Amino acid sequence: METTTKISNRLTELFQKKSNNLLNIYFTAGYPAINDTVTVLKALEKAGVDMVEIGMPYSDPVADGPIIQQSSLDSINNGMTIKTLLGQLKDIRKEVTIPILVMGYFNTVMQYGVEKFMQEISAIGIDGVILPDLPLDEYTEHYQTLCESHNISNVSLITPNTSDERLHVIDNITQGFIYMVSTNSTTGNDAKKTEDNHDAYFSRIKNMGLKSPRMIGFNIKNKETFEDACAYANGAIIGSAFVRMLSTSKNIEADIIQFVQRIKN
Amino acid sequence: MNYNVDKKGYYGSFGGAFIPEMLYPNVEELRENYLKIINSESFQTEYKDLLRNYVGRPTPLYFAKRLSEKYNTNVYLKREDLCHTGAHKINNTIGQILIAKRMGKTRIIAETGAGQHGVATATACALMGMPCVVHMGAVDIERQKPNVERMKMLGAEVIPAMTGSKTLKDATNEALRDWINNPVDTFYIIGSVVGPHPYPDMVARLQAVISEEIMSELQTITGNPEPTHVIACVGGGSNAAGAFYHFLDRKNVELIAVEAAGEGIYSGYSAATTFLGKPGVLHGSKTLLMQTEDGQVVEPHSISAGLDYPGIGPMHAHLFETGRAKFISATDKEAFQAAFMLARTEGIIPALESAHAVAALETLTFKNSDVVVVNLSGRGDKDMMTYITRKEEFLTKN
Numbered sequence: 001m002e003t004t005t006k007i008s009n010r011l012t013e014l015f016q017k018k019s020n021n022l023l024n025i026y027f028t029a030g031y032p033a034i035n036d037t038v039t040v041l042k043a044l045e046k047a048g049v050d051m052v053e054i055g056m057p058y059s060d061p062v063a064d065g066p067i068i069q070q071s072s073l074d075s076i077n078n079g080m081t082i083k084t085l086l087g088q089l090k091d092i093r094k095e096v097t098i099p100i101l102v103m104g105y106f107n108t109v110m111q112y113g114v115e116k117f118m119q120e121i122s123a124i125g126i127d128g129v130i131l132p133d134l135p136l137d138e139y140t141e142h143y144q145t146l147c148e149s150h151n152i153s154n155v156s157l158i159t160p161n162t163s164d165e166r167l168h169v170i171d172n173i174t175q176g177f178i179y180m181v182s183t184n185s186t187t188g189n190d191a192k193k194t195e196d197n198h199d200a201y202f203s204r205i206k207n208m209g210l211k212s213p214r215m216i217g218f219n220i221k222n223k224e225t226f227e228d229a230c231a232y233a234n235g236a237i238i239g240s241a242f243v244r245m246l247s248t249s250k251n252i253e254a255d256i257i258q259f260v261q262r263i264k265n
Numbered sequence: 266m267n268y269n270v271d272k273k274g275y276y277g278s279f280g281g282a283f284i285p286e287m288l289y290p291n292v293e294e295l296r297e298n299y300l301k302i303i304n305s306e307s308f309q310t311e312y313k314d315l316l317r318n319y320v321g322r323p324t325p326l327y328f329a330k331r332l333s334e335k336y337n338t339n340v341y342l343k344r345e346d347l348c349h350t351g352a353h354k355i356n357n358t359i360g361q362i363l364i365a366k367r368m369g370k371t372r373i374i375a376e377t378g379a380g381q382h383g384v385a386t387a388t389a390c391a392l393m394g395m396p397c398v399v400h401m402g403a404v405d406i407e408r409q410k411p412n413v414e415r416m417k418m419l420g421a422e423v424i425p426a427m428t429g430s431k432t433l434k435d436a437t438n439e440a441l442r443d444w445i446n447n448p449v450d451t452f453y454i455i456g457s458v459v460g461p462h463p464y465p466d467m468v469a470r471l472q473a474v475i476s477e478e479i480m481s482e483l484q485t486i487t488g489n490p491e492p493t494h495v496i497a498c499v500g501g502g503s504n505a506a507g508a509f510y511h512f513l514d515r516k517n518v519e520l521i522a523v524e525a526a527g528e529g530i531y532s533g534y535s536a537a538t539t540f541l542g543k544p545g546v547l548h549g550s551k552t553l554l555m556q557t558e559d560g561q562v563v564e565p566h567s568i569s570a571g572l573d574y575p576g577i578g579p580m581h582a583h584l585f586e587t588g589r590a591k592f593i594s595a596t597d598k599e600a601f602q603a604a605f606m607l608a609r610t611e612g613i614i615p616a617l618e619s620a621h622a623v624a625a626l627e628t629l630t631f632k633n634s635d636v637v638v639v640n641l642s643g644r645g646d647k648d649m650m651t652y653i654t655r656k657e658e659f660l661t662k663n
Contacts, residue, residue, distance in 0.1 A: 059429065059561040060547060062441045063285040069428055081559040106283055107546040111560030132285040133546065157286035161448055166289075181287060184449070186442045 004173050005148045010099040011127040011176045012153065014050060015213040015234065022235025023048075023226065023263060024215055025242050026103065028055040028071040029088075030080030032246055037088045038095075040246070043253045045098050047260035053130065053237065054089075056082055056104030063132045065188040067240040071247070082112045086120055093125035101128035101155065101176075114143060118150045128153035128176045136166075140173060148175070155179050160201045167208065174212040180205060180233060182218045188240025189219060202232035226263050238263065268513040268589055270580070274462025277586060279553075279579035282461035283546045287445045291453075292549075294368065296463045302367050303360075303470060315359050316474065319392070320349045322356075326482035326638070331610045338631035341492070342613070342641045343479055345504065352616065352643030353472060353504045354385035358454055360471035362389040365452035372451045374398045376440040378405055378433030378500075379570035380412025381616075381643060382456030387421035389454075397421040400439040402432040405570060412647060430564045433574055437548050457501025458578030461549030465506075465578050472507025479638055480511055487636060494631070496521045497640040498621040499592075500536070500572035502581040504642035509590065519591065521629070522581060523621045525567035526594035536565035538577045539585045539592040547575070553582040568597035568651065569617035571643075595624035601659040603627065604645060604652065616643030617651060 014022070025044050029037045037054065044052050057072035057080055064072070085102075092100070102121060109117050109131065121129070129152055134143070139154060147154045153176030158167060160183065170178060183198065205214065216229035217237030229236035242259060249255040274280050274296075282292055302308050316322040324344045332340045345353040358375075365373060373390050375397070377383030383399040390397035399416055403425040406413050416423050424443075429435040437459075444453045458465040458472075480490035495512055497505035499522040512518040527535035535541060538553050545554035547562055555563040555575040567573045577585075584590035595603070600617055603624035608614045615623060619642045631637055645652065 060434065060438050062438050062548075063287065063445065065442075066428070073429070076561055083559075105546075107554070107556070107562075108560035110544075110546060111556065111558065133283045133549075135282060135284065135289070136286075138281065138283070159287050159290075159448075161290040162286065163290070184287065184446060186445050189446065 007148055007151045007153065007175050009127040009151045009153060010097070011051065011101070014099050015177065018050065019213070019234055021230045022050040022215065023260070024051045024053055024235060024237040025049045025260070026053040026055060026237060026239030027242060027246065028057060028068065028075050029085045030057070030075040030078045031071045031243070032074070034078040034080060036252065037085065038092065039252060040256065041092065041096055043256040044260070045096050047257045048264060049098065049260055050235065051099040051101065053101045053103050054085070056085060056102055056108055058105040058108050061105060063186055065186040065240060067188045067244050071243045082108055082117065086124060089124050089126070099127045100125070101130055102126055103130040106131050106134045115146060118146050118152055122150035122152055126152070128155055130155045130179065132157060136170065144173065157181050158205070160184055164208070167210070171210045171212050177213040177215050177234065178210065179237070180214050180216045182216050182220065182229065185218055187218055206232045223263050266587060266589070268580070268584060270462065270466040276579045276583035278544070279551050279582040280462055280465065281551050282549055283551065284461045284549045285445070287448065288441070291444060291448050292461050298368055299364060299463050299467045302364050308363055308367065312360055312363055316356065320355050320359060321347060322474065323478045323482070324348060326479055326486065328486065329611050332607070332626070335610060336626050336631060337633050338635045338637055340626065341636065341638045343475060343508065343638055345475065345640060345642045346613070346615065346619065346644035350385050350388050351646060352381045352385070353475060353507060354382045354456060355388060356474055356507065357456065357468050357471045357503060358382070358385040358389040361452070361454040361467070362393050362395065365454070366393060368452065370450060370452035372396050372398070372447065373454055374400065374440050374443050374451055375454045375456060376400050376433065376436040377456065378402070378436065378573060379647065380405070380409040380416065381571060381647065383421070383423070384412055384415050384419070386454050387416040387419035390421065391419045398443065399423050400426050400436045400443065402426045402430070402436045404431040405433065405436070409570060409647070433570070434562065441548065457503040458506045458580055459501040459548055459550065459576065465550065465580055468503055469506040469510055469580060472503050473510035475504070475507035475640065476509060476511035479508065483636070491515055491518050492636040492638045493517070494519045494521060494635060494637040495640065496523065496622045496625050496637065498523045498572060498618050498642065499577055499581055500525065500574045500618065501576070502578040504640055506578060506580055508638070508640040513589070520584065520589065521625060522584070522590050522592045523625045524592060524594045525569060525572035525600070525621055526596045527566040527568070529596055530594055534566035536567040536572050536574060537594040538575065540594065542576065550579045552576050552579045553585065568600065569621065571616070571618040572621065593625060593628065595621040598659050599624040599627065601655065605660060613641070614645035615641055616645050617648045619643050
């Protein structure tokens with residue numbers, strides 16, 4: 001793991017400038033309507049979020065709960081594909097300056113061609129990828145050099161059950177941030193309250209002296225849970241709660257501004 | 266050529282463990298322990314005792330005289346349909362629950378399509394006094410009511426999968442999500458040679474008793490442990506993995522896998538993965554997968570719910586790619602007709618899955634000296650409703 005080549009992109013620069021209360025919002029590409037991707041993205045920047053995570057839909061998203069499953073299915077039915085998404089984002093850097101990550105399951109990227117994918121997202125100005133079902137050893141063996149050569153941050157997940165030994169391995173190869181999954185859960189699982197020992201988990205990670213920034217995600221849904229997470233990490237990620245809001249919104253732009261203001265103010 | 270799994274969990278270019286980090290500790294814990302447990306004397310003693318006295322093993326290798334006359338060769342049926350619960354599935358669930366117990370797990374989850382694996386899991390859980398949750402597609406719950414009731418009678422909780430097509434693929438997604446939500450106390454008993462490493466290898470080893478018995482039975486009957494052909498149906502491929510296992514390195518034995526062609530391989534209603542799939546990642550392993558150009562998984566179709574799966578186990582993808590096994594297919598109609606043929610020739614009503622293997626006798630040619638073993642993986646009681654309702658359609662001559 002000593003072979004990691006340090007990269008520099010909007011994401012790594014952001015963490016150098018700002019180290020706390022960072023808000024990352026996840027939304028599914030092509031949702032609610034196929035051409036909403038850029039609209040949502042621009043509204044999020046205008047509303048003051050620090051970075052965004054765009055979901056590339058997959059038919060079988062095992063790490064996701066019902067809300068993101070449904071948005072993914074709707075997005076696929078709307079006709080969204082990686083090719084369409086990259087077409088929508090082609091000129092995004094003329095309008096949007098915040099870091100952009102894309103999140104998706106490995107199969108869709110594999111079919112698109114991993115090398116072609118990394119080349120093209122890098123050319124567009126996307127800063128990072130989150131591929132939850134691409135395991136760490138597959139990444140280091142086959143794709144780490146590729147990502148680094150294109151200045152793409154590959155964001156790894158950790159959970160309450162990740163061992164200290166593995167945390168250090170992840171910390172060493174992380175470019176961008178470590179995605180701390182808040183609890184043993186799929187996304188947006190309301191039934192699953194934060195762990196009884198969530199303070200212990202959050203504190204343990206906070207006090208490990210990791211060199212990588214950390215963002216806490218999964219079941220962060222409002223000002224209270226956002227601020228709680230920010231006490232232990234550099235920021236937090238909201239996904240399902242935002243997608244749920246979009247699913248009923250009659251005025252996407254106004255509702256996005258309001259949603260973000262409620263979190264941040 | 267190595268046909269078994271390598272140290273990294275791969276069969277050639279297929280396999281691996283493509284799982285979210287949330288499942289890494291669970292799968293890693295299993296990977297570190299499964300061989301140690303399976304090879305331990307205490308496991309072997311308990312497993313073999315249960316297979317013999319509870320499951321009813323060894324199952325007979327039956328020389329099918331009238332079938333042999335019909336096809337002018339020597340046909341033997343490996344009678345997995347005579348296992349307790351009516352199919353080979355219980356070989357695996359008994360083995361996995363013994364592993365779960367030794368790993369200190371207290372809650373069992375499973376996915377099921379037709380309900381055979383669900384019933385076999387519920388049975389093993391009842392036997393061991395462990396709570397059992399079975400995820401089953403809402404559509405499958407509707408069309409497999411008797412098996413749902415069997416699971417409930419055995420004390421299992423059956424949770425409908427309401428996502429996607431509401432069938433086996435979605436039940437598997439829900440079981441994986443259940444495991445993500447309950448990673449510490451729960452053991453996931455996967456029903457086929459699919460999923461992240463070590464599942465395909467673990468399930469193949471637990472089903473390998475099938476080919477182990479075939480060899481010793483043939484030795485007794487013919488004086489030669491090797492047949493010329495072994496035929497088995499393949500959905501995920503657990504019965505085929507078990508029937509092939511001890512013959513993988515015996516090149517004289519031709520291995521024949523029969524996939525479900527549904528209404529025809531290229532009809533758009535098929536589950537013939539090696540014909541229609543390309544390499545992809547689903548349910549934790551890289552394998553052949555039916556999918557769109559954009560990598561979205563395609564809904565398969567087969568009259569047999571147990572073969573209604575868009576992928577195959579990575580071991581089979583490798584056997585296909587290397588040519589070690591020959592992959593053919595049978596349509597809904599061919600399987601249906603083979604079931605009636607077997608019923609009337611030998612007095613055995615097969616499961617619709619196993620009927621696909623029987624159908625291969627019709628399409629392949631054999632020498633009269635050949636020794637052909639057909640793995641009769643399950644019995645047909647569960648399929649009676651289909652046999653009754655679709656008889657007119659499939660048995661009329663045209």
